Amino acid sequence: MQQQEQARLERRRRDLMRKGMAVNQALVTLKANQNAKLLDLKLPHERKPGMTKEEKLRRFLDQIIRAQRSLGTDAYGICVDCQQPLPQAALDDTPWLEQCDGCAAKESTDF
Ligand SMILES: [Zn+2]
Structure with missing residues (x-):
């Protein structure tokens, strides 16, 4: 179990790093007046x-x-709005998630 948690943490860390680099690259591209x-x-x-x-x-x-x-x-994996823990499966999919489905849905109906 401990090992499983460790592997999950490593995977999320790697995904975050990769995504961060991709977003950063898009910013650089944008700055160079290219179409990102x-x-x-x-x-x-x-x-x-x-x-x-x-x-x-x-x-x-x-x-x-x-x-x-x-x-x-x-502090990781807690919804910024309702402070409830986010589903582990959702965090595996998008480790940068900071809002639960319920709060996200509520927010989009506000507009
Ligand atoms: Zn929430």
């Missing part, structure tokens, strides 16, 4: 509509960095 393809990055849903590509990327990068910092601590 954001679709492949599967950005988290927008909290504020009307953000520029760069703002979206920066926000995503911040989110990834926050996850990297909290990974392995009690």
Whole structure:
């Protein structure tokens, strides 16, 4: 079990690193006035509509960095809105997740 947890942690750490690099690369591409393809990055849903590509990327990068910092601590995997633990399967899929489905759904109906 301990070993399994360790493997899971390592996998998430690696996924976060990879994603962080991909988002960073997209930012560099954008800065060079080239057309960065954001679709492949599967950005988290927008909290504020009307953000520029760069703002979206920066926000995503911040989110990834926050996850990297909290990974392995009690603060990791907790919904930022309702403070409930996020499902492990969802975190395996997207280790940078910071909001549960319920809160995300509530938020998108606000607009
Ligand atoms: Zn929540």
